Amino acid sequence: MDMAGSGSGDGTVGKALEVLDQVASFGRPVRFSEVLADSAYPKPTLYRLLQTLVSQNMLSYNLDRQTYAPGARLVRLAHAAWAQSSLVQVASPHLLRLSVATTETVHLAQLDHAQVLYLDKRNAAHPVEMFSQAGKVGPVYCTGVGKAMLAFTDDAQADDIIAQQSFHRFQPGTLTTPAALRQELQAIRARGYAFDREEHEPGIICIAMPILTPSGRVLGAVSVTSTTARTDLKGLETLAPKVRDAADAIAQDAAKWSFPDHGTHTLKLAGE
Template sequence: MADRSAGDGTVGKALEVLDRVAAFGRPVRFTELLDGSPYPKATLYRFVQTLTNQGMLSYDPERQTYAMGIRLVRLAHAAWHQSSLAPIARPHLDALAEEVGETVHLAQLDNAQVLYVDKRNASRPVEMFSSAGKVGPAYCTGVGKVMLAYLDEAILAPILEQQSYHRFTEHTLTDADALRTELRAIRQNGYGFDREEHEPGIICVALPILTAGGRALGAISVTSTVERNSLAGLEKLVPRIQETARAIAAVSRDWGFPDQHTSNRQVETN
């Protein structure tokens, strides 16, 4: 995982702590954070204090545990509106989901991870935050691979190298070379599949949402199971999904969506 906080001073270090807490997925004790932390006790302690004061963490004095703070929920609300494709894409996603009768995902790339920003579950009603905000590996999901396929080589290379490839299923692509071949194929076709690479029995087709400049703002996927459908079956939906992707791209252009979304200026100089 790329070290995001490299060289970003105190703020970067503090935010890194937030990520750590998030990674636990449950309330954590101070000591749990301490081991595995690059910072000495007193330093980490002050970070955690500050973050708690700031509402970015919440502290349970009884159990002496820290959890993610609700201020984040408020900030994310703004983020979701300002910076995600979700609000723009909503009507298009609704329509697509209804027509194809399968689960539809909308995802964006965040620091080499797939971030799901919206979801339409054909049958069930939507599950709020439980799905939006969820992250997953990029290299073994339909949306992930499709977005990687349209990344600049300069950004892609370090991601592929630093990635640790976990074999989720027997179909998972587990090295950079295999993935590179796959990405080339995706660029050629304009769409990609998940061939049970992440979960057995789960397949999907995914298409990028491309800017005029050919950059992927995000991706849409239609997911199914091997029982209900097949890759060939999903492939038939490509034109319909393409239409949605184009529509979303068009609206985002009008709405002035950045052509390059996350900017990483300041090339490392140390």
């Protein structure tokens, strides 16, 4: 891991946050040797930073297993941040209504740097096992919500996000080049919504709509997801008005909360 990033210029606090990010990125309790193997810091520095994080309850240390994991204080802060700064609270009633109206799985997502962060999920009347769960991150280029947000992101940010995509071929229909993705994004802008055509997981399809401020700034995306065993893309497309209504309602409620519209560009959905 390259630790020469932004935190290196922020003294001890920046370094400690980098280590905290590193431990959390494993997604499981991790031993010191594993952290050291992926760290740019020398062993004494890394050990000192870990001890500081443990003493502040940002990390916990299991003496028997000799592993580090996110601590109670970090969990409390994460819950507070989630409730206060995400779209979850604003979107919750609209997601529920959309799920009931469509009887399908509904997702709420935001961009997290060059990835998709799933914020909330409402299961279908008959749930289907799939990758997406609240708190998980996924690829932008082969998910409906990712493409919906990217299509309405300003050009400079979109270019940066596209440059960071891995373009791994998850399924036969996965877009695997920047050129193919850009062509898809142009089509999404023209019709106002995106599809996932089994691009990330076999049998999983969705229709996704961006959540936009009046100036066109992307707040997130909402999607309705189903399976090829239950419906097809044409069937999902009939739900576009319901998905758009939910996205618009979330955007309107977000404007009343802590999501001021500072956008300087205007990107409107087709038909507006």
